[in-house]
Amino acid sequence: MQNPQPISDKIAISLSLACAVHCLITPFLLVAMPSLAVLGLGDELFHKTMAILVIPTSIISLTIGCKTHKKYRLLMLSFIGLTLLISALMLHENLGEIGEKLLTVIGAAFISYSHYSNFKLCQAIKHCPCSEDSK
Numbered sequence: 513m514q515n516p517q518p519i520s521d522k523i524a525i526s527l528s529l530a531c532a533v534h535c536l537i538t539p540f541l542l543v544a545m546p547s548l549a550v551l552g553l554g555d556e557l558f559h560k561t562m563a564i565l566v567i568p569t570s571i572i573s574l575t576i577g578c579k580t581h582k583k584y585r586l587l588m589l590s591f592i593g594l595t596l597l598i599s600a601l602m603l604h605e606n607l608g609e610i611g612e613k614l615l616t617v618i619g620a621a622f623i624s625y626s627h628y629s630n631f632k633l634c635q636a637i638k639h640c641p642c643s644e645d646s647k
Contacts, residue, residue, distance in 0.1 A: 520573030521631040527566045528593070528620040528627070559601055559616075567594055570623055577630040581637070586626045593622025 570590050578587045596619030604612045 520569050521577070521627045521634075524566060524569040524573055525624050525627045525631075527562060527569060528623040530562070556601075556604070559604075563597055563601055566597065566623065570594060570627065574626060574630055577634065581630070581633045583629075583633060586630050586633075589622050590626040593619040593624075593626065595619070596622065 570593075574587050574590050578584055596615045600607065600612045600615035600619065603615075607615065
């Protein structure tokens with residue numbers, strides 16, 4: 513059976529970056545194209561859905577990678593990022609729009625960096641059980 517770690521790293525990076533891009537671009541798109549407002553991209557449901565997708569994906573892939581590489585610093589960086597994303601969701605009314613976006617983008621950066629580093633470690637270690645090349 514193929515190890516899900518490389519794929520889940522890529523998915524988690526993509527989801528984290530999508531979340532950050534969404535937070536930064538959606539206000540401009542809604543102003544530029546008011547018809548996009550009906551899609552609900554600025555809705556909290558989108559943020560909650562992204563968090564529901566990012567959290568388990570991150571936990572699974574980084575846990576597998578950390579068990580193999582023993583680089584627990586990456587797990588901690590991802591945990592910081594996930595904490596920031598969850599904080600942005602839970603405290604959005606207290607933080608204001610700019611605070612929420614800032615926490616989300618910083619959290620997504622932590623998560624993306626940890627997954628990118630995890631993925632690169634897999635590629636660098638010969639015969640790593642989580643490397644795509646070791647099939």
